[in-house]
Structure formats: structure tokens, C-alpha cells
Amino acid sequence: MSDLTFYPRYIEQRLTEALEDSPVVLIQGPRQCGKTTLAQMVCAPQHLTRNGDRLNRGGHPPNVLTAHTRDYTYISFDDDVARVGAEADPMGFVAGLPERVILDEIQRVPALFAALKMEVDRRRVPGRFVLTGSTNVLRVPTIQDSLAGRLEVVRLHPLAQDEIAGQSPLVLNVRQSSGFLDALFGIGFKIQRTERLGKPLCDRIVAGGYPAALVRPPGRRRANWYRNYLDAQTQRDVRNLARISTLEALPRLLALAAAQTAHLLNVSDLAAPFQLSRPTVQDYVALLERVFLLERLSPWHNNRLSRLVKTPKLHIGDTGLACALLGVDAAALAVDRTLLGQLLETFVFQELRRQASWHEESFTFFHYRDRDKMEVDVVIERGTQAVAGIEVKAGATVTQADLRGLRKLKAATGRRFAGGAVVYDGETCVRYDDKLYAVPLRLLWETPMETP
Secondary structure: EEEEOOHHHHHHHHHHHHHHOOOEEEEEOOOOOOOOHHHHHHHHHHHHHOOOEEEOOOOOOOOOOHHOOOEEEEEOOOOHHHHHHHHHOOOHHHHOOOOEEEEEEEEEEOOHHHHHHHHHHHHHOOOOOOEEEEOOOOHHHHHHHOOOOEEEEEEEOOOOOHHHOOOOOOOOOOOOHHHHHHHHHHOOEEEEEOOOOOOHHHHHHOOOOHHHHHOOOOOOOHHHHHHHHHHHHHHHHHHHHOOOOOHHHHHHHHHHHHHOOEEEEHHHHHHHHOOOOHHHHHHHHHHHHOOOOOOEEOEEEOOOOEEEEEEEEEEOOOHHHEEEEEEOOOOHHHOHHHHHHHHHHHHHHHHHHHOOOOOOOEEEEEEEOOOOOOOEEEEEEEEEEEEEEEEEOOOOOOOHHHHHHHHHHHHHHHOOOEEEEEEEEOEEEEEEEOOEEEHHHHOOOOOEOOOO
């Protein structure tokens, strides 16, 4: 019998809510981010027990919302027998499924989506099918159309910092943490002093957020996990998505993208080291996006500003993977201030994305840059009514110059501007002027809301 390290997944409530009214729920995210564990913990804890994994003293995995736990059957399409059977007769396979079922790694059998549509139309039962997918299957138009109105997507990311900190074998209830976003779009940040992160900040960036990597010792063993993970991704999921003659170029391309994370996407620079055309490299970047290894951050637009740069930024999906690809440990990162600044911006962006995934409000992320080189690293829109900005700084001080981009964003958005923060590795949370703050990095995952 083995022990599992269970982390609180704050998106769990979103999953249980989706099961109440959606016949098909898709948990989507990169491999090894915890999709299968989340699905089993909520819907099939008996499967974890049968596999010999030790649960907590109460008999359930931590954080299970027991009122929503159901006895689902679990089927994985990483099992060749199940996959071949489903491919041979998709309609017959779906017709023969139990009442409630988890279909793991559904992207390996795309023919099932049409069969699921027919079965749902025949008998629409909330929470009947739970799917997990390690590629963005909704980018395939035929799949997206087949389940329109029948499917709810729950996007699972690697672990957020608060989820990592909340890991405990005795935690039974999920505490949803979203204090930073609430403060940014609410009444602001509490004026306070706190300890700066310093070296532990580099440790967090290098560690990343993949659960299986975090249980390994820091350093070579953890970096080896990330490298092996990337090899498995390119050999399995990416190969299944497209016929690529130069598969060995993908890890090198991803390493180059890691070195340029938080920069404007420049396909010519990415193509330069390879004997590949720009369209081919564009296709490769799109493939890496589909398996959640890269992410484009779209430019923010405003009719009142005519000199905006319209190029997206490129971010790697997790800083732990980036550091392993670049061969950088925490000590090396601490002395390479340029690389630290890039990876810190990606770290903050991904942390905000992870927090937003479980928040009750809907957030959309952008970056802002104009031809006068004024920029805001992350622009967040809440619905259509409110806009906020985040500038990321690796240093321990904040100057008036660091707020120039935020002030321009504030002027351009007027009443829509909810707040702006320079997030930095310092000690003092302070307000500079109306709705503009300097906020220590650690308050990203600690509750920073100001009392009225």
C-alpha cells in the first residue's frame, strides 16, 4: 500500500456544480496536472482504494465533497484494450457504458464525441459522463460542434501556490483562495509589512506546480522528472495530434520558447536555429499550445488608444518545466536577473490564471504595450465592466517609473479601471495613489484584502 500526496484543488467546487446540471463534464489540462486524481476523488474514491492507495483516516481522500461523491466506473484510454475497443465500435462502446462513467484521456479516441452526443440526446442525465483530456479538444471544430450545449469544461492547471501550501493529509474541506483578485477588483489592499521572499522565490519558480514533480527532491531528481515528462508528451500526445517528420525539434523549440517566455511572440526568432519554415514553426507552436505547454497572451485593445502593439506574448505553461529545459536551478536563477525577471512574470501570470480558474467571476487575461514602449505585463478584464493591471518586478523596491504603464492604462479605461498593482519582491504593501498599489509577491497567495 502506498501513500498519495493529496493537494487541495480549489476548482473542486466548480466540478461538483457542473455535475449537477451538465450531462458531460470535461476536465481539461496538461498531463500530470491532477485531472485523473481530481475526477476519482470526487466521483470514484473507491477506485483509489482498489488501487491500494492509502486514504485519510476518514476513509475518503482529502478534500472530497462527500455530498457529491458518486460511484462512477473509471475507464482509461491509456489502456490499449479499452482504446482499441472504443475505436472499433464507438456507438456500441458508448451504448454499453455503465450509468455513470469517467473516461480518462478522451482525446485518444476522438470518434467517441459523436457517439456521446447521440447518447446524451437520447437520454440527458446531469453528470452522466466525466471526461478528462490532456489536449485542447475544443480546438477541433467537429468536436466542439458535436457537444455544444451538452458539455461544460473545467480547466485544471498545475498547482497554485496556495494549493501547494495547503497540502495536508487531514484537510477535509476545500478553502477557496482568491484574496488577491478580490482585493484587486474590490476595495484594495491592506497597507502592511510582510517578509520578502528572497531566495525562496527562486525555489518556487524552479519547483513549478506539477504534483508528481513536487514530491521529488529539489534539484536533479525533480529536473529529470520534467525532462522525462516532456519526452513523453512529444512522443505520445503531440505525435497523435499531427504527423511531424522532425519530432526531435519540438523539445529544442520548447526550450527556446522557455528562454523567451514573457516576450512578444517572434516566430522568426523561434525558427532561426532550425531548418524549418516560419509556417512550420507556427504550426509547432500551435501544437504545443494544444497540449498546454505554451500559452499566448493576447494584446489588450482600446479604441481610445491608437498606438497599441497587437502582437501576443508567449508564456510557457509552467516555470518548473522552463527551468528544467534551460538547465537552471534556484541558485543560478538568483544571479541571472534577466532570466529571473522573465520567469517571474510568467510565474505571476500563471498564478493569477490558476486562481481565476476557480473564482466565481469570469476573468480574461491580456497584456498591454504601445509603440512608445509603455506596457503592463498582465491586464485582466472582469466581464465587460472592470479592468485591472499587474506589473511584475523582481526587485525589492518600487519607483514612480514602475507605475507609468498602469497610469496610462488607468487613464485609457476611466471608470472601468478597478485597480493596478506593481507586484514586487519587497516587504511593504502600500498605496501610491487612488487604486494603484505596490504589493509584495507573497500576497499573491496570502489574503491581502483591506478592511473598510
